[in-house]
Amino acid sequence: MLKSIYCMAAIFVLSACGSNVPVEVQEFKFMIQSDDPAIQETAIALMDQYNEDVGQEVLLLTEYDDEANSFIRFENDLEAQRNILAYGTSIQEMKVSQYPETQSKIVYSMDLLFDTENFASRTGSETDQGSGAWKHLYHLFCHEVGHGLMMNHAQSKESVMYYSIPENSRETVNYKTYFEGVRQFFNIQSHDSGYQPGDDSRLGEEK
Ligand SMILES: [Zn+2]
Numbered sequence: 001m002l003k004s005i006y007c008m009a010a011i012f013v014l015s016a017c018g019s020n021v022p023v024e025v026q027e028f029k030f031m032i033q034s035d036d037p038a039i040q041e042t043a044i045a046l047m048d049q050y051n052e053d054v055g056q057e058v059l060l061l062t063e064y065d066d067e068a069n070s071f072i073r074f075e076n077d078l079e080a081q082r083n084i085l086a087y088g089t090s091i092q093e094m095k096v097s098q099y100p101e102t103q104s105k106i107v108y109s110m111d112l113l114f115d116t117e118n119f120a121s122r123t124g125s126e127t128d129q130g131s132g133a134w135k136h137l138y139h140l141f142c143h144e145v146g147h148g149l150m151m152n153h154a155q156s157k158e159s160v161m162y163y164s165i166p167e168n169s170r171e172t173v174n175y176k177t178y179f180e181g182v183r184q185f186f187n188i189q190s191h192d193s194g195y196q197p198g199d200d201s202r203l204g205e206e207k
Helices: 037-054 078-082 116-121 132-148 175-185
Strands: 002-005 023-025 028-033 059-061 070-075 086-097 103-115 164-166
Touching: 028 037, 028 103, 037 059, 037 116, 037 132, 037 175, 070 116, 078 103, 078 116, 086 132, 103 116, 103 132, 132 164, 132 175
Parallel strands: 023 103, 028 059, 028 070, 070 103
Antiparallel strands: 002 164, 086 103
8 A cells, every 4th residue: 555645846947048058066965954863863874874875975964054055854744734754856056156257057956854753753763774664764765865866756666766655665666776866967987787878867757
């Protein structure tokens, strides 16, 4: 039974103007917006495992407001009121500097919103990283970060980007294809034989 319902991603598309080719800046500097130490600890653990699975520190952590461009936020009753566990948004901002010469940049960032109660119920000392609660939360986290990296929903039920996941999944989740897409986004060379440079499938089929 499919119980949990994910979000949709909102994507802001900006087109380049001017003659110079914009420089793409893909530095995701996260601030975790929660006062709950258990939630903070779990969010950091999720980021750590994500970076490990990518093979590079692509999600960075900061405690400073003026440094942060991406956020992990929590909202009460997100599931109760909107029937979603989380919501991931990709943000691209065009920034143009005029000095010393006109140079435009596309700065990527993301906003991740989680249902507080669902997230908190899967944190705590009993939640080790082999548990079903952790696997579910990691799946959810990867899915929302995927939206933050401009991924759309996928048709395959095994895909991390399928719109929904079973509460107690015993099915295989296809993280391999997912992280190949993530490495493509960051232009990270993969040692995996399945990696195909130039494959633009991460843009998805949903328009
Ligand atoms: Zn989704």
